Amino acid sequence: MASVITGDITSEILAELSVFDSVGVATRERFESAPPEHHPSLVMENFQSIIVYVQIPENPTDTEQIIENMGRFDHIFDVLTSLDAVIRRFQDMGYEARLIQQNEMGLSLPQAGAQAGLGEVGGVNSLMIEGAGLTGTLGAIITDAPLTQSDLAVDVCTRCEACVDVCPAADAIFEMDAARCIACGECIEACPF
Ligand code: SF4
Ligand code: SF4
Numbered sequence: 001m002a003s004v005i006t007g008d009i010t011s012e013i014l015a016e017l018s019v020f021d022s023v024g025v026a027t028r029e030r031f032e033s034a035p036p037e038h039h040p041s042l043v044m045e046n047f048q049s050i051i052v053y054v055q056i057p058e059n060p061t062d063t064e065q066i067i068e069n070m071g072r073f074d075h076i077f078d079v080l081t082s083l084d085a086v087i088r089r090f091q092d093m094g095y096e097a098r099l100i101q102q103n104e105m106g107l108s109l110p111q112a113g114a115q116a117g118l119g120e121v122g123g124v125n126s127l128m129i130e131g132a133g134l135t136g137t138l139g140a141i142i143t144d145a146p147l148t149q150s151d152l153a154v155d156v157c158t159r160c161e162a163c164v165d166v167c168p169a170a171d172a173i174f175e176m177d178a179a180r181c182i183a184c185g186e187c188i189e190a191c192p193f
Contacts, residue, residue, distance in 0.1 A: 010148040019078045020053040024116030024150035042105040049147040052116035054136040063185040090143050097143035109138040117150035120157040123164035124187045128157040133191040163187035
């Protein structure tokens with residue numbers, strides 16, 4: 001039988017993940033209008049919350065390195081320790097919790113990041129983060145623990161479409177087909193933020 005989690009536990013969980021540059025929580029209700037083929041319930045049927053974290057690169061102009069590290073954190077030991085501690089903490093309280101792999105079961109991490117208040121989804125379906133443009137690397141934990149959701153970020157992406165203009169897969173992106181992305185990094189360099 002799982003114990004009852006309060007907002008205070010949410011704060012503690014987020015504090016445990018302070019190794020990241022930014023962390024937020026999206027609760028299940030934020031995904032009510034998500035298309036069934038991209039819904040987080042495909043990853044965990046009874047999920048209640050998704051914790052999304054982001055790492056901003058030390059050198060935001062090194063696009064090659066940003067692309068190489070996109071979606072992975074295994075080169076940062078502190079990160080792995082924090083993620084492991086949080087997952088074990090949930091499990092000790094009787095909840096299910098696990099990492100979400102990049103685009104697992106069609107779930108969009110940028111969309112989850114936006115619902116967790118970390119930024120807004122820009123023109124090429126990447127997460128536009130205030131002060132960091134499209135350079136952030138995202139990861140997430142999905143859990144059936146009820147957490148307190150973060151406030152949404154607003155007025156972050158200006159909809160200038162500079163990222164779309166340079167994207168060689170723009171037509172596909174407009175159809176939300178992230179699989180067509182060739183990881184060229186052009187959008188990262190084009191975003192003015
Ligand atoms: S194809 Fe290139 S420009 Fe388009 S979304 Fe992917 S990385 Fe960005
Ligand atoms: S380039 Fe413009 S539209 Fe694209 S993410 Fe940046 S601000 Fe938003």
